[in-house]
Amino acid sequence: MARPKPMLDTARLISAAFQQIEEDGLDGLSMRRLATRLGVQAPALYWHVGDKAELLALMVREIYRRAYDAALSQSDWRAWLLDFGRALRAAFAGCRDGARLCASASLPKNREPDVAARANSIAAPLIALGLEQKEALSFQASVISFTLGWASFEANGPMHDYLDEMLNFDESFEAGLAALVKGFTQGPPSP
Amino acid sequence: MARPKPMLDTARLISAAFQQIEEDGLDGLSMRRLATRLGVQAPALYWHVGDKAELLALMVREIYRRAYDAALSQSDWRAWLLDFGRALRAAFAGCRDGARLCASASLPKNREPDVAARANSIAAPLIALGLEQKEALSFQASVISFTLGWASFEANGPMHDYLDEMLNFDESFEAGLAALVKGFTQGPPSP
DNA sequence: ACCTGAACACCGTTCAAGT
DNA sequence: ACCTGAACACCGTTCAAGT
Numbered sequence: 001m002a003r004p005k006p007m008l009d010t011a012r013l014i015s016a017a018f019q020q021i022e023e024d025g026l027d028g029l030s031m032r033r034l035a036t037r038l039g040v041q042a043p044a045l046y047w048h049v050g051d052k053a054e055l056l057a058l059m060v061r062e063i064y065r066r067a068y069d070a071a072l073s074q075s076d077w078r079a080w081l082l083d084f085g086r087a088l089r090a091a092f093a094g095c096r097d098g099a100r101l102c103a104s105a106s107l108p109k110n111r112e113p114d115v116a117a118r119a120n121s122i123a124a125p126l127i128a129l130g131l132e133q134k135e136a137l138s139f140q141a142s143v144i145s146f147t148l149g150w151a152s153f154e155a156n157g158p159m160h161d162y163l164d165e166m167l168n169f170d171e172s173f174e175a176g177l178a179a180l181v182k183g184f185t186q187g188p189p190s191p
Numbered sequence: 192m193a194r195p196k197p198m199l200d201t202a203r204l205i206s207a208a209f210q211q212i213e214e215d216g217l218d219g220l221s222m223r224r225l226a227t228r229l230g231v232q233a234p235a236l237y238w239h240v241g242d243k244a245e246l247l248a249l250m251v252r253e254i255y256r257r258a259y260d261a262a263l264s265q266s267d268w269r270a271w272l273l274d275f276g277r278a279l280r281a282a283f284a285g286c287r288d289g290a291r292l293c294a295s296a297s298l299p300k301n302r303e304p305d306v307a308a309r310a311n312s313i314a315a316p317l318i319a320l321g322l323e324q325k326e327a328l329s330f331q332a333s334v335i336s337f338t339l340g341w342a343s344f345e346a347n348g349p350m351h352d353y354l355d356e357m358l359n360f361d362e363s364f365e366a367g368l369a370a371l372v373k374g375f376t377q378g379p380p381s382p
Numbered sequence: 383a384c385c386t387g388a389a390c391a392c393c394g395t396t397c398a399a400g401t
Numbered sequence: 402a403c404c405t406g407a408a409c410a411c412c413g414t415t416c417a418a419g420t
Contacts, residue, residue, distance in 0.1 A: 006384060031413060043415080044385050052413065057349075103294035103343040107350050119357045137358050141344065142337070142367030149340025152294040153332065158248075159298050166310045167328050176333030176371065183370025197403060222394060234395080235404050243394065 007040060010048050014058050018095060021059075026097035031055075056105035063098055067091040077129040077139075078181050085143045085177045092151035099151035132187060139184050146180055198231060201239050205249050209286060212250075217288035247296035254289055258282040268320040268330075269372050276334045276368045283342035290342035323378060330375050337371055 016038050020029050031052055035042040049055045070087035073079045092098040120127070123136035131139070153159060154169050163169075207228050211220050222243055226233040240246045261278035264270045283289040311318070314327035322330070344350060345360050354360075 008384085030411085032411085041386055042413085043387085046414070047384060100295050103340075104291050106347055107353070109349055115356050118353065134357070137354065138363040138366060141354070141358065141363055142341075142370065145340035145344050145367065146333070146337040146371070147340065148343060149294075149336030149338065150333075152339060152343070153336050156297055158300055162298070162309060163328065163332070165306050166325070167332060172329040172332055175329060175375075176336065179333065179374030179376070180337070180367065180371045181374070183372070183374035184366075185370070199403085221392085223392085232405055234397085234406085237395070238403060 008038060008044060008048050010058070012038065013045060013048055013055060014062060017055060017059060018062075021101070022096050026100055053106065054108070056101065057108040060102050060105050061108050063091050063095060063102060064088075066094070071125070074129075077126050077131050077136075078184075080125055080129055081139060081143050081181045081184075082177060084140075085147050085181075088144065088147045089151055089173065092148070092155075097155070099148060099155045102148060103152050135184075135187060139181075142180060142184075143177070146176060150176070199229060199235060199239050201249070203229065204236060204239055204246060205253060208246060208250060209253075212292070213287050217291055244297065245299070247292065248299040251293050251296050252299050254282050254286060254293060255279075257285070262316075265320075268317050268322050268327075269375075271316055271320055272330060272334050272372045272375075273368060275331075276338050276372075279335065279338045280342055280364065283339070283346075288346070290339060290346045293339060294343050326375075326378060330372075333371060333375075334368070337367060341367065 013034070017029060017034055020034055020037060024033070031045055032042045035045055038045075045055075049058075067084065067088040067090075070090070071080060071084035073083035092102065095101070119133060119137060123131070123133050123140065126136035126140060127133060150173050154173075160169075204225070208220060208225055211225055211228060215224075222236055223233045226236055229236075236246075240249075258275065258279040258281070261281070262271060262275035264274035283293065286292070310324060310328060314322070314324050314331065317327035317331060318324060341364050345364075351360075
C-alpha cells in the first residue's frame, strides 16, 4: 500500500523561506511561521535542516550561486570581475534583506574537500583567464567585500535617506567597482 | 530630602551592551540580560532607549565615531582614505561581532539638520584636502563599503576557515584598499 | 522515514502601578 | 522622573510518541 510521500524537503524549505522573507523581511522569518506556511508543525522542519542557522546558510549559498551563474564574461579577468560584481549586487538586491542575510549568516559548513581543490574551484574562472590562484582569490575577495558592503550600506534605511539626495548609488557603485578592479595589479606570470 | 539618583542613562546602557556583546556575542545580547547586568528590571531600559534597534544603532554610531577619531592623516585625500579604511577595519575588529552589528543594524535616525549641512560634515575632512563634495561622498562610501564588507567576510567563521590557508587577510585587505583608493579618479577642480 | 503534541527556556515590549 | 511586577504574544529547539 502506497506509503505517503513526504511533504517536505530541503529545497522546499529554502524556497518557502525566500518567500517568507520577501513578505515579512528577515526579522519576520521564524521557524514557526515557516512551518505554518508549509502546512506543518514547527518541529517537522528539524528533520530536514539542523537548525535555523543552517537554513540561513543555505539561502546565502543560493544567492552567491545566482551571482556566479550570471557572471559569464569570458574576455579577460578584469571584465569578469566587473561582471561578477554587478551580478552579485543584483543578487543581493533581488532578495529582500539579501545583503543583511549574507552579512550576518554563515556559509554552509564544509563537506571538507581538501584545501587546494576548494581554492581551485572558487578561483577557476579567474585562473582560466590568466590569473595566479593567489591573485584570483585575493581579487575576488575584494570584489565580494566591496559589493557586500555596498549592498548593506545601501539597504540601510536611515543611511540611504541620509545620502540619496546627494549621491547616486548606481553611479557611485560603478565608479567604486571600476576603481577597485582597475587598481588591481597583476604580478609577473610564473613561467 | 535627597531623592535617589537614577541608576541608568543611555551611555551606561551602551557600554554595558558592548560588554555583554564581548562576553556572549551579538546573539547573546538581549534586553533582559542587559537589564540583569545593570541590576535592573528589563522594562527600565525602555525609559532610556526607544527599543532594541535604537540601542544597536547607537552602538553602530559609536563604532564609526572611533574610526573617524582615529583617522588623522592630513597630507592628502588618498592618504586620508587609506588611514580611514584601516581605522575602520580596526574599529570593526575591536568589538566582537562588530561587522555583523554594523551590517545589520541601522544608523540612528536623523535629528534632521538640512541635507547640505549633513553632507558637508560627513565629507569635511576630504573636502579640506581638495575634493569636491560629490567625489568626497562617493569615495568615502566606497571605502566604507569595502571595509565593512571585508570585515563581515573575514568574521564569517566557515568562510574564514575556507580561505585562511591560502589567503593572507591582512595583506589582501591592504591590497584591495590600495587598489580602490589608487583607482579613484579625481574630476577637474571647479575654479 | 517523517511528522505531531507538548513542553522548556527563553525573547521584546507594553502598561499599570509604585516611589 | 525613573523604576518594578505582571502580563502578552511570541521565539528556537528537544523529545517522546505516533504512523
